[in-house]
Amino acid sequence: MHEQCISVVVPTYNRAHLLEKTLPTYLQPEIFELIVVDDCSLDETRDTVLQLAQSDNRIRYLRSERNLKQPHAKNLGIRAARAPYIYFGDDDALLLPGSLRFLLETMQEHKADIVGARAPYMIKEEEVPHAQVLYSFEHAKKLMPADWQTIINPVTLQAHFDAAYAKPIEVPFVHAAFLVSKKLAEGLLFDVAYTGNCFREETDFLIRAKASGARIWYDSRAVQVNLPRDMAGGGAHTASGNFVLRKLKIFMSQAENNWRFLNKNRAALRQVLGNDLSPTLRQSLFLAEIAKVILSYPLRKVTGHEF
Known part of the structure; x- marks a missing residue:
């Protein structure tokens, strides 16, 4: 089970x-x-990747001829993958040693179809050299979940995938950093209709998977640590111009994509979460959370906590 069986995308x-x-x-x-x-x-992405590939021939480089956003890029990776399992990583995150082994163990032990990793966010650049110690499972405060609702709020869909739990637990969905069989990924694919920052594209994939009968587990022993936001320029945050206008554009894109997700997946959410709340109510709660973030921004600037 722990042979070279994973294509990382x-x-x-x-x-x-x-x-x-x-x-x-x-x-x-x-x-x-x-x-x-x-x-x-x-930028110099192509040259950088090809340079890295010279030291490890497992690295492959694919390029889209147009900027078509993350769902399209992930689908290209799914179709190109040659291993039986696929793990989706991020270009602005560090995967801690042993994480893929933990995900494979949980997949095998619990006959899971998808297993997600813990995804904490670093706050300061000074943490980066010490990420393996600061964010490892061994050094984390471990909680004991009573059930999946300890991790995921079934009303607001807010999730705590930055938290460590004493043992893996079955959940309705996980963070974007997850392991899945190539067969399942090819059967579902990501919805390329999500636009802007493509918020909810991975939740859409996972909720559809769960509604189709897939078993999804969260294993916080596996850790993919996101770099501090002030280091991680580019990506969905590639933009220029007024800071406030850029932030508002991001929030608007999140709201638009969340609304699309809620309407498209209402039946699946009812099946997976066990409630039938209207998209309007869920969207209202989501907008309220965005408002809290906006109102808290002056304090975040003072304390150094970016959003």
Whole structure:
């Protein structure tokens, strides 16, 4: 089970400055190949990836001829993958050692179809060299979930995938960092109709998977740590101009994509979560959370906590 059986798919856009730091962390013993899907970057992404590939021939480079966003890039990676399992990584995150092994163990032990990793966010750049210690499962405060509602709010869909739990637990969906069989991924694919920052594209995939009968587990022993936001320029945050207008554009894109997700998946959400709340109510609660973030921004600037 722990042979080289995983194709890691990492979509990327304008993050050449991060790739030398992030991509090598995915080159764990269990991977057959690391597929970097360049979503038509304007920087030195191609040269950076090809340079890294010279030191490890498991690295493959694919490029989209147009910037078509993450769902399209992930679908390209799914179709190109040659291993029986696929893990979706991020170009602005570090995968801690042993994570893929943990995901495979949980998939085998619980006969799971999808297993998600813990995804904490680093706050300060000074944490990066010490990420393996600061965010490892061994050093985390471990909680004991009573059920999946300890992790996911079935009304607001807010989830705590940055928290460590004493043992893996079955859940309705996980974070974007997850392991799945290639067969299941090919059968579902990501919905390319999500636009802008493509918020909810992975939740859409996972809710559809769960509604189709897939078993989804969360294993917080596996850890994919997101780099601090002030380091992770590029990606969905590639933009110029007024800071406030850029932030408002991001929030508007989140709201639009959330509304699409809620309407498209109402029946699946009812089946998976056991409630039938209207998309209007869920969207109202979501907009209220966005408002809280906006109102808290002055305090975040003072304390150094970006959003």
